[in-house]
Amino acid sequence: GGGLAAKLSKRDPSALKNSVFNIPPSAQIYPPFMHGTWDVSLKFRGYIFPSTRIPKEKLLSNFAIPGFQKCSIAALCDVGRDLTYYKMRIDSTTGKDDRAYTLTNSINAHLGYDAMRSVTYDVNANPNRLGLDFIPNRTRNANRIELFCNARESELVEVPSSGISGEGDDLATKKIFVCSEYIRQVTFGLSQEFGVARQVVGNYAHFWTWREQQESSDSMTGNLLTAVYLDPQD
Structure with missing residues (x-):
């Protein structure tokens, strides 16, 4: 099919085109x-x-x-950082992620110090707009970040699970959850000109793949692919 899982399974970045924005998306609901x-x-x-067109x-x-x-992709404030440990939380009642908690932990961990104010x-009021305020004069590239989510996709698929001992191996399955968010980020920081804020706008999308671990409910594995899109004038 042409769903998100099928697109990601192709492992072809050119298939992950920028979304055409129409109706504002609803909040993401995550599976049980x-x-x-989680410790990530x-x-x-x-x-x-x-x-193939841009050198x-x-x-x-x-x-x-x-x-x-740094800070040009909020959830990955230092993209090339080799290994980052942080905490992520998803509400067990609503199935929605605690984005303030997760982003605060992720940003501080990526930057290596307490950066978030x-x-x-x-x-519930607006799942598609989020504001991040940094502690003043502590982070070079960002005093404030505004995130706008323009589109979301998600799909829960079940696949045969191999390596499970006992009867009924051929019937055993494990769940894989894929989800995406298309983000427009506006970053405000200090500029070379006194009294004038630096403003940078960027467009990107996160594509997550989360795999249930059949052996343990205390762990799961994930993969994050981030695609960056250029505005036509770039």
């Missing part, structure tokens, strides 16, 4: 195997330049592209 508070171990696996050298010279500077987010 993901509920609770995030390891950087590398990057590629899939565009790699031109991309590398544009520091406004998300990922090239507050997070403004009401998942």
Whole structure:
């Protein structure tokens, strides 16, 4: 089929095109195997330049592209950091993620110090807008970040589970949850000109794959692919 899981299974970055924004998306609901508070171990696996039309050298010279500077992708404030440990929480009653908790933990962990002052987010009033305020003068590239989610997709699939001992191996399955968010990020920081705020706008999407661990409900594995999109004028 043409669902999100099928697109991700192709392992083809060119298939992950930017979304056409129409109706504001509803909040993401996560499956029961993901509920609770988790200790996340995030390891950087590398990057590629899939565009065949834009020279790699031109991309590398544009520091406004998300990922090239710290804080330009809020959930991955230091994209090339080899290994990052932080906490993530998903509410066991609603199935919604505690985004303020998770982002605060992730940003502080990626930057290596307490950078966050507050997070403004009401998942029930507006799940598609979030404000991040940094402790003043502590983080070079960001005083404040505004995140706008323009689209979401998700799909829960069940696949045959191998390596489970006992009867009924051929019937055993495990759940895989895939979800995506298309984000427009506006980053406000200090500029070279006194009294004028620096403002950088970037577009990207996160594609998550979460796999249930049949052996233990205390662990799961995940993969995050982040695709960056350029505005036409870039």
